[in-house]
Amino acid sequence: MNRLHRYVWIVLGVPLTLLAFIGGANLLFMTRLNELLTIDEAAAIWRGGNTLFNALTIADPRPKVISELNPDIIVLGSSRSFHMRDYAFTRSFFSLGGGLRHSGIVDPAMFEQQRQFLREMAHPKYLFLFLDYWWFMEGPSSAPSAAGSVATKEAIPGRTLIDPGASAHLFKALTLPTTLLKTSTLEPRRYLDVLAGREGGDHGGLKRIGYGAVISNTGFGSDGSYYYLWLRNTDFPGRNCNHLGDIAAKQLLPHGAYRPGQKISSTNVGAVQDMIRHLERDGTKVIPILPPIAPSIIAHYDLDPRYQYIHEWRATMKSAIPGVWDFHDPRTFGSGECEFIDDIHGGDVTYLRILELIGEQDPSIRPILQMDRISELIRDFQGRQFVTSHGLGALLPPLPPRVEAAEPVAATPEPERNTASPPPATDTQDRHSLLMSERHAANADFLARMPDYEQRVYQRVQNIKNREITMIRLTTALVVVIVSFAVLLLWQVRRLDQAAGSRSDDPRPSLKDIEADLANVRRLLKHTGAGLGKSSRPG
Numbered sequence: 001m002n003r004l005h006r007y008v009w010i011v012l013g014v015p016l017t018l019l020a021f022i023g024g025a026n027l028l029f030m031t032r033l034n035e036l037l038t039i040d041e042a043a044a045i046w047r048g049g050n051t052l053f054n055a056l057t058i059a060d061p062r063p064k065v066i067s068e069l070n071p072d073i074i075v076l077g078s079s080r081s082f083h084m085r086d087y088a089f090t091r092s093f094f095s096l097g098g099g100l101r102h103s104g105i106v107d108p109a110m111f112e113q114q115r116q117f118l119r120e121m122a123h124p125k126y127l128f129l130f131l132d133y134w135w136f137m138e139g140p141s142s143a144p145s146a147a148g149s150v151a152t153k154e155a156i157p158g159r160t161l162i163d164p165g166a167s168a169h170l171f172k173a174l175t176l177p178t179t180l181l182k183t184s185t186l187e188p189r190r191y192l193d194v195l196a197g198r199e200g201g202d203h204g205g206l207k208r209i210g211y212g213a214v215i216s217n218t219g220f221g222s223d224g225s226y227y228y229l230w231l232r233n234t235d236f237p238g239r240n241c242n243h244l245g246d247i248a249a250k251q252l253l254p255h256g257a258y259r260p261g262q263k264i265s266s267t268n269v270g271a272v273q274d275m276i277r278h279l280e281r282d283g284t285k286v287i288p289i290l291p292p293i294a295p296s297i298i299a300h301y302d303l304d305p306r307y308q309y310i311h312e313w314r315a316t317m318k319s320a321i322p323g324v325w326d327f328h329d330p331r332t333f334g335s336g337e338c339e340f341i342d343d344i345h346g347g348d349v350t351y352l353r354i355l356e357l358i359g360e361q362d363p364s365i366r367p368i369l370q371m372d373r374i375s376e377l378i379r380d381f382q383g384r385q386f387v388t389s390h391g392l393g394a395l396l397p398p399l400p401p402r403v404e405a406a407e408p409v410a411a412t413p414e415p416e417r418n419t420a421s422p423p424p425a426t427d428t429q430d431r432h433s434l435l436m437s438e439r440h441a442a443n444a445d446f447l448a449r450m451p452d453y454e455q456r457v458y459q460r461v462q463n464i465k466n467r468e469i470t471m472i473r474l475t476t477a478l479v480v481v482i483v484s485f486a487v488l489l490l491w492q493v494r495r496l497d498q499a500a501g502s503r504s505d506d507p508r509p510s511l512k513d514i515e516a517d518l519a520n521v522r523r524l525l526k527h528t529g530a531g532l533g534k535s536s537r538p539g
Contacts, residue, residue: 134256
């Protein structure tokens, strides 16, 4: 029986020990990423400053932070409002960029929900409201199924990829790293680096909270704006930039930025009018802004009559919303292709140019802007995406020396490569291919990190969530099977043990029986001997 017991413990102990080891490693991994913090703990660290937040299992702390801060200036929009930073303002500032996360057809109730949220969380004196043109389009009959989860993304509050319920939080931490490794989202080398302490939430002069903050070096800064710190490795002067890409492929995406032939929704226009009217009635000055798209996309759309609806939308917004700032075309305020992160997202300098123009033309807004600093940063970082002298960029290594454009040399057969503008339409296909290859080489990992962009990014996030749910189910089923097998096996062992015990001879009862038999024999012999003695006497 000892051998059988040892076999049972080996069969059960080895896989359970392996599961415990993997779970312990995953917990250590998530602990080093600060993914096990509660939302209150994350908010407390956030308030300390120099924070980069991008977690998978912790809800967005910004609503909690903003309710305590109650800033004078708030930014609200999609990811196209990410690059409004606190260092450009003279008064308390906080960004809710990404709070309006829709990239497909939207429900007009979204605007009222955001107004209610602002009324409950804060009472800003100024609201910079960024409005994407695809929010104001009618959805095709197939919009819900075509857009899928893209069009139904939940806005703040509660931004999180995974529901962080109390007990679920720990269970997610146990299983999520394994899912990320299985889907090749996380490289084994990075996993081991975090376990070994070579990477983690406290490295590099920033307090990084969450998987994305540590692994991808992206996330929300202390002012609520979003940072792509990895731009520090690619944002070099003198590079060629063209974000047009494969526009035909983009048109097949559910993202509204690329969909041709759309029609303006008067319902959605009316909804944002009501939102602005109620906010201003409550004492908030709203600065509505139509954010820009890259010059190369603008040039392409201008030549395609299917995008004429964008011009109609711009005219509609100017008519419906007095005081709206139309920065849709960056060529009108001097922002070039290299100041854009991709085709629909301008970088830091693009948004500094927007603020500079607003401050120059609106005396009521000028006092809340750091006009001298804004102008200085535009001069120092023109043609670039990322300001590294202020904000979280100031905590990174020094910027490389600026490479000035060299004078063209007649004897040099190579084409000039120092312009920040998109290539002219007369360029050859070879030059276009060269530019595209350079762009892809410089931004090889951009699409995997950019939220609210290509469909495959959404699909990756959705796949992680789906596989996480599947893994939870499989893990639960596996645990049930193992426990059931263990119970059945132990029950069978106990049965065999009892059966063997019932068949075995107990030595102590056998001796008693023998002693009793011997006593009976002795008594019988005694009586028999007595009888024989009597019969042998003479009469």
